[in-house]
Amino acid sequence: MLRFFNVLSLVTLVNADNRLISNDLQATMYLANYGYLIPALKNISSSNALLFLVSKEAYRHAIAEFQSLAGLEPTGILNEKTLEWMNKPRCGVPDRDYHAPSAATPPLTRRKRFSVEDRNRWTKKHLTYDIKTYTSQLSSSEVDHEIARAFKLWENASVLTFTQVTTGQADIVIRRSTVVLTAKATWAFTFWLTRSHLFMEARLIFTSTNLLHVAVHEIGHSLGLFHSTVPSSVMYFTDKSYDPHFKLSEDDISAIQHLYGKNERSNGGYSEGNYHDNSDKEFKELKKQLEETTSIVEDLKSKLNGILGKDSIPFIRHRHFIVKIYLNSLEATRKPVDIGRIPTSCEDLQRMGNTLNGVFLVKRSKKMETIYCDFSPNGKKLETWIGTADVKSAPTYFYVTRNFSLSSDVGPIPFHLALVNAGNAMDLKTGIFTAPKSGTYFFSFTGMANFPQSSSSLLRLGVGFFLNVRQVGRSFVDEANSVNFQKSQLTLQSTFGLNEGDRIWLQIIFMASGVSLYDNEWHYTHFTGFILDEDLSF
Structure with a gap:
């Protein structure tokens, strides 16, 4: 299966006085490069010839199309806000396949959110991938892990499955690009005609976080997805800042499911939607079981109090004594005591109503520490120190x-x-x-x-x-x-x-x-x- 694919973009940041795109000629080249004007225009070296070949109507429509993608008012006029968006760091894949507007094409006011190409979809559900070259900025195991996470996000949301291979012909091949940038280059990209190649720009300094972000976006292209108009989407065309809660948006999930269908597997795969549905069902079931257990315990407690009497506990032995102690422990746990501060010891935790043995975090003078508390009546030692805990209020x-x-x-x-x-x-x-x-x-x-x-x-x-x-x-x-x-x-x-x-x-x-x-x-x-x-x- 032959697939047409682009290399990851890398953007050089410049200030407002040295902007890379600042006039109609440069904007025309940009629009031709990203699917808004005839692609052949980007190979024309003469500025006069370039502007002569583009009609005012086609240029205005292309500007309006780009403005719509960027969430701007589609005026069709190259204004300062449009230039600002054209100079943003972005992916090098075209935003769309070029389609010449007809004379009857109405003014563009709104684009659909996600964009896909059915003819670019894979005809099989299980795909293989091979990482041919690695970046020197991360270990090979880190790269393998982050690429696998990227594929897993798409797998969880669709019927597709992905397996890494190291021999034979893989469906998707991942390589490191060696595109050379000049001082005035806005972004670097290369077209490659093969089964499906993903390229990671050699001069981009990768961390495990931005490698995951870039890989998810580029894999989306290799699966048949174009750029989305939703800023929160993984498939949005511009670069994104770090997000600790990075995941596919609803728009991304809708796009991949439009091409391949929902994930209905029961062997561990899940989509964003049914994951939360299952969690809600499990929570409701646990809540129902807890209510039933509480009712049984309360009934048993009432009966034992009637038989034994509240003052007879010191003289009751064996099973009755154990049951009464257990019921009193449940009562203490349900009615915690407010000690007015963060607990600093097992003694504090016991005063707060904790009766179950276990490992707890407590606050010492300057650090959080881990301790084991033995609340059993015959316990030899109430508190056993384990070690310090690495707790920070915010990452720095x-x-x-x-x-x-x-x-x-x-x-x-x-x-x-x-x-x-x-x-x-x-x-x-x-x-x-x-x-x-x-x-x-x-x-x-x-x-x-x-x-x-x-x-x-x-x-x-x-x-x-x-x-x-x-x-x-x-x-x-x-x-x-x-x-x-x-x-x-x-x-x-x-x-x-x-x-x-x-x-x-x-x-x-x-x-x-x-x-x-x-x-x-x-x-x-x-x-x-x-x-x-x-x-x-x-």
């Missing part, structure tokens, strides 16, 4: 880089690109990290010093950590008798105990004449940090 970690060299001391070193910034504690423009919570933090810096030619004098570059206004660490590299453009690496790592609101930054502390902190689009400057332990004293 970042990884930032620069895009060009720095040749002077500008105070805190600023950064240009955040690969991750959970908690938004790192300010890119100022280069300053502000601790959102008190606790222990780890920071690591790696940079590249660039030296000019030197006959004998010692040239040096030094970088230091600053906590608030005080220097708390430094690293330097020096060279003598260097050749022009000689490079040397310097690193700096440290662990700090920070209070909420403390600020950490990197700063050049000495720089010889002609020396610079080297960087370009390949990113040689790396600054990362994360919280190790949070101080939970409150």
Whole structure:
């Protein structure tokens, strides 16, 4: 089965003054590239010929089509908002197959949500895939795991099943692309005619999170799905920010089920809908059983009280004594005591009404700890300590880089690109990290010093950590008798105990004449940090 497929897009971010698409000619090339105008137009080098071949009506209709996909008012006019959307990071697959509008085509006001192509659907339900090349940024086992998760999302929502193979001809082959970008390239893509190839751009810095997002989107294309007009959809055409609850949207599920049907398997497969339906049924059944059990216990308790009397417990032995103790335990559990704070021991848990032995989390002075509580009457030891628990009120970690060299001391070193910034504690423009919570933090810096030619004098570059206004660490590299453009690496790592609101930054502390902190689009400057332990004293 031959399938037509695109390579994953990679976008170069630029500012408003250096926008890649800023006029009608560039917009025409963009629209031809993504299925709104005749695809052959993108191969025409003459700007005059290009604009001559496109009628005003066709151009206006193409603009309106793109505006509709982006959720804008379909005016058909290339305005600032439309240019902003054309310059967003996006997938390189065309948004649609090109269809020339007729003279009677009405003004476009609304597109259907998902878009599929029946002729691109697979004619079989079980598909195989083979990962031919891996990214160096993740281990092969991590890549295998994330790709399998991506296929599983589509499998859970449809009748399709997927199996990874390493020999023979797979239905879907996944490779790493080696597309080369120029400084002015907006995105890179390549068309490939084969059974079905997925390409992961070599210069995109992958984490397990964005690999999952990208793989799910591109697999959707290989299954016959076009781009959706729903922003929450996995198949939306622009890049998305990190989502810890990433899953298929209702629009994605409707699209894949339109092509292949619902998942009706009973051997562990489930769709988003029937998963929640089954959970509701199980919850109602458990609730009914609990109500019936409570009624039986209350009836038994009433009968035992009538036979034994409330004051006869000390003199009752054997089974009657055990039953009465059990009933009293149930009563205590149903009526917890409010101790006015988070429990700190098994004693506190017992006062709150807990009677069942087990493992519990309790709050010590600054950390959460795990303990085992034995509430049985003949227990030898009420509390057994197990260990500390890694509990954080919110995730805090970042990884930032620069895009060009720095040749002077500008105070805190600023950064240009955040690969991750959970908690938004790192300010890119100022280069300053502000601790959102008190606790222990780890920071690591790696940079590249660039030296000019030197006959004998010692040239040096030094970088230091600053906590608030005080220097708390430094690293330097020096060279003598260097050749022009000689490079040397310097690193700096440290662990700090920070209070909420403390600020950490990197700063050049000495720089010889002609020396610079080297960087370009390949990113040689790396600054990362994360919280190790949070101080939970409150």
